[in-house]
Amino acid sequence: MTFEIISMNGYGLYVWSSFIFTFISFFVLYHVIKFQLKKEQEKFKSKYFDLTEEKTENVKKQKTYREILAFTNISKI
């Protein structure tokens, strides 16, 4: 059974390389986009903590900012 799945009647090299290429592409794209997202989150964090208390209160009033704060875990700090 295992050998049959690996060999795929002699087409194993083609079938497995197609699936592995797809997995690797997914993995690489996911991590590249995740890295970009983390980078922007870090930028947001450092800018947010540089704000004065009054400005921080203003930011918290806006819904999209509140979502970003929750998303970047700042609201839990």
Next chain:
Amino acid sequence: MNIFYKINNLSFRAQKYVFFLFIVVFSIGVVEALVLSPADYKQSDSVRIMYVHVPSAWTSVGIFSVIAILSLGNLIFKNKYFLTIAKSLAPSGLIFNIIALVTGAIWGRPTWGTWWAWDARITSMLVLCIFYILYILSWRVFENKESVNKITSVISILGLINLPIIKFSVEWWTTLHQPASITLSGSSIHSSMLLPLFIMTAAFVLFSVLIFLMKYNTELIKIKNKGLDRI
């Protein structure tokens, strides 16, 4: 526009749910495609490449259609969210295009005896890949907001002309690539193969939604980062 605020607020929460849904559907799809589905009477097990090749080609063409429609929408309604959504869709579209080209080449070797042929379908998919690259590069190269909006819109609308060529190339010209097996009038594929094909298509769509959400959230935070400077 109220709908865009709803998208903005939903996009952050939806990300993790889409990720888990993708993992579940993709796992089922892979088991169906590699183990449970039958081999083809003519192509034997090489037919299993179809389960990654066809969904990636469909998704890639579908994403570019959405990008072009959104770009057209931006030119008409002058709404920046159209372009932000379009920009966020492009990376997954390009990756699916590359997967379709590479897996097509791998499938071509045992089926046609060649990795590549300058066939109308394959060449038009390569042209789509070039449009995707030009579109993504334009966002990186041009810094002037007005110019980049116009250039990316023009690229995607020009690329739209290529989509019917991809679809009908197998009917208009004599090609090495086979005609469509699934049409609006029905399918020539047996249900035992159709099920894994649809599950894998659902998984690929979920993956593109996941990447879209992550990229859209990145763009949104980028915009809000600039907003923090102005506060």
